[in-house]
Amino acid sequence: MNFRRVVIIGLLLLSGGWSTAPGGEDTVARELILSQGCLGCHAINQPGGTLGVELKYVGQRLTADEIRQKLLYPAAKLPRSAMPDSRHLSVAEINALVNYLTTLK
Numbered sequence: 290m291n292f293r294r295v296v297i298i299g300l301l302l303l304s305g306g307w308s309t310a311p312g313g314e315d316t317v318a319r320e321l322i323l324s325q326g327c328l329g330c331h332a333i334n335q336p337g338g339t340l341g342v343e344l345k346y347v348g349q350r351l352t353a354d355e356i357r358q359k360l361l362y363p364a365a366k367l368p369r370s371a372m373p374d375s376r377h378l379s380v381a382e383i384n385a386l387v388n389y390l391t392t393l394k
């Protein structure tokens with residue numbers, strides 16, 4: 290293994306960019322919750338809007354698949370849902386949100 294490769298791997302490990310540990314994904318999810326305006330309608334372990342339900346225990350109510358469906362097609366079960374869809378996000382971003390929300394119990 291040459292020196293440059295060692296440095297690159299070291300940097301990846303330091304930055305956490307190589308790990309799929311929940312910590313990294315959680316951070317992505319929390320940033321998305323801020324940047325996507327979820328808090329405008331939901332309280333999620335921090336104060337937020339009241340148009341949507343409090344999501345503190347959403348992992349008790351919904352399965353990962355149900356949360357994913359809600360994010361991608363909010364109106365699927367509730368045609369008049371006020372919630373915007375998140376289909377513009379990448380699969381990895383949706384996964385991060387789903388995994389994070391599933392842990393809220």
Ligand code: HEC
Nearest residue numbers: 325326327329330340341342350356359367370371372373
């Ligand atoms: C414009 C307001 C609005 C925004 C923004 C919004 N939601 Fe919602 N959301 C709602 C409303 C209203 C409901 C409840 C009615 C429904 O199911 O559509 C809901 C329901 C949900 C549910 C299902 C909760 C349950 O117990 O059934 C989840 C999960 C959810 N939202 C996540 C999110 C996430 C994550 C974001 C940000 C990416 C977000 N919402 C952004 C309004 C919003």
